[in-house]
Amino acid sequence: MKKKMISGRFKIIISLTGGVILTIGITLLAVYHLWSFFIACLFLEGYLFRNIYIQYRRNIKKIAFMFDAIDNSDYSFKYATENISKDDYLVNESLNRITQILWQARNEAQQREKYYELIINSVDTGIIVVDAKGNIYQTNHEALHLLGLSIFTHTAQLLRIDKGLKNIIQNIKPGEKQQISFPNERGITHLSIRASATQLKGINVRILAINDINSELDENELDSWIKLTRVLTHEIMNAVTPITSLTETMLTKIGDKENDIRNGLNVIYKTGNGLIDFVENYRKFTHIPTPSPSLFYVKSFALRMKELMECQIPSPNISITIDVEPNDLIVFADENLITRVVLNLLKNAIQAIGAEQPNGMIWIRSYCDNKESVFIDISNNGPLIPIEEMEHIFVPFFTTKTDGSGIGLSLAKQIMRLSGGNIILRSDTDKHLTTFSLMFP
Structure with missing residues (x-):
């Protein structure tokens, strides 16, 4: 190849040198009025420069074609390097090398772009x-x-x-x-x-x-409610416990004759005990045991939840369906605590559907996403939760039931938080479904 390149360069130099010599010769012939030789040399020079121009135009077309192909991202073409003149070989080989270099640079840029895109998507x-x-x-x-x-x-x-x-x-x-x-x-x-x-x-x-920032806001809000609940339960218990204790003591000392006093003390005693039971329920919200996670199969867990709840369904209009994919899906969590969460969600779903709605359906669906997080979804086709209530649904003491305490869902939120996961409420107006989704990362 080196010899061919030298040969090509030598021919170009000879052509240019010959052109210069002919120009000088033509000038001298004109000076000495040797017109016949002058015309012959002029034709020879024209022929020489014509060949050079044709070669130049042909190479320009090759370069233009190469850039057009590159503009269209076509790097597959190659100029012939066999059975051609040495001059053409030199040009074609050089253009092929340029194309190869640009192709490699393009591939490296695409690989870097994919690398950065992978990082951004991660x-x-x-x-x-x-x-x-x-x-x-x-x-x-x-x-x-x-x-x-x-x-x-x-x-x-x-x-x-x-x-x-x-x-x-x-x-x-x-x-x-x-x-x-x-x-x-x-x-x-x-x-x-x-x-x-x-x-x-x-x-x-x-x-x-x-x-x-949902999780961040939820965590701060939950911490605030826990602190408030602890203070309230502590103060209420400190105030009520001595009253009930003193009332009980007075009841043992009062005879049967003071019926009015006894009846009044009985009312105070029973009301005080009722208030203590009420406060003890709220203590559950702030004193959840530390989770003891272990691996368990979601399919068998869901079947157990279904069996436990089917006997509590008040009417035959409600059915529970299970869908776990894959069949051997496992989750790492405290099974006892998650049981409390799922049973509460199933109970709420049964109450939401009620006894009068025909074809009531509850779905227990479990799956994992591309990040290998495990989800357990509890869905029902009962009345949808209004948007203005969805924002407060996990707030402690918030309830829309006449006999509700507002502890169940906030307790579920706290359990999922301690388990390193989360609980999310979704409302699908198109399918008329309300879904509580438990997420385990």
Whole structure:
């Protein structure tokens, strides 16, 4: 190859040198009026430069074709390097090398892009790249999950979710941090959005980092309720216990003749004991035993829950269906504590459907997602929970039942929190389903 390159260069040099010599010769012939030799040399020079021009045009076309192919991402073509002149070999081989170098650079860039995309899709923070017109340049999986979208190309799509969310993402300025809450099928979603600025291909864009702060807010709220409940139960118990104790003592000392006094003391005593029982129920919320997790099969667990609840269904209009995928799905948690949670959710589902609704259905469904988190969903087709109640459904002492204590769901939330998981309420208006989803990471 080196010899061919030298040969090609030598021919070019000879051609150019010959052209220069002919030009000098033609000039001298014209000076001495040797016109016949002058015309012959002029034709010879024209022929020589014509060949050089043809070669030049042919090589320019090859280069132009190469760039057109590269513009269309076609790196498969190759110029012939056999059975051609040495000059063509030199040009073709050089262009093939350039194409190969550009192809390798493109592959390396694509691999780096895939690597960075994999990293972005692995983080628990949603990433959105948006310009001033609302065009979306890039998103990661977490951002789509938080927004409840499968494809996100423009901020106008957010109008279907929440107008306030659309305005924040459209108008948030670099360096700002804002929070927003909005209802969706998963309940009330609380997002924190932070913006920074950069340029992408000469266009000013903002990079938005979106975080789900539901768990953070829930944890702070739960801690506050626990502290408040502990203080209240402590103070109430301190005040009521001496009263009931003193009343009991006075009842033993009063004779049968003081009936009015005895009856009054009995009322105080029974009311005090009732209040103590009431406070003891709320103590359960703040004194949950430390979980002792172990591995157990979800399928057999769900079958046991079904058997326990079927005998408590007041009428034959309600049926319970189990769907566990895969069949040997296991979860690492405290089975006794999770039993309390699931039984409470099944009891609530039975009460929600009631005895009058025909074809009442309760589903116990379990599965795992692509992050290998295990979910146990308890769904029912009873009346949907109003949106204004969904936000408060896990707040201690909040209840919509006339005889409810407001402890069951807040206790379930506390158990799932201590188990390292979470409980989420989802309402599907299309399928008319209410679902409480237990998540075990």
